[in-house]
């Protein structure tokens with residue numbers, strides 16, 4: 534299974550430790566195409582230093598998105614890029630799981646929470662200590678359907 538993980542980069546790297554935990558857990562279920570999102574070496578500047586630039590990042594990520602079987606997005610830290618990826622994933626009729634931590638004190642965008650349709654696009658609230666359980670339940674159901 535190909536998994537596309539979305540997390541904030543230029544939107545702010547405050548949650549990188551959680552992204553790392555999530556990516557490690559996701560690797561039990563398949564290949565995570567966007568492992569770099571969880572790298573503690575990646576700063577708010579993004580990858581443009583190592584790659585040719587933003588166009589290459591965008592085009593590579595859209596290719597990975599179209600190759601992926603499921604998209605998992607940690608949406609607590611707001612990010613334009615993550616919002617864009619989610620919109621493109623919906624247009625591609627991909628399976629999407631968004632996870633959000635209400636303990637952050639933030640209120641998730643209505644354009645994300647309101648997109649939950651109970652099947653292809655899911656939004657789940659979680660506490661950090663529940664992340665393993667939440668992913669296990671989601672992927673168990675995914676392979677059954």
Ligand SMILES: O=c1[nH]c(=O)n([C@H]2C[C@H](O)[C@@H](COP(=O)(O)O)O2)cc1CO
Nearest residue numbers: 539540541542543544579580612614615
């Ligand atoms: O350097 C990058 N590499 C990259 O893969 N992305 C993708 C993956 C992330 O899920 C998302 C983050 O968007 P943003 O940088 O707007 O927070 O965009 C985004 C950037 C920088 O915008």
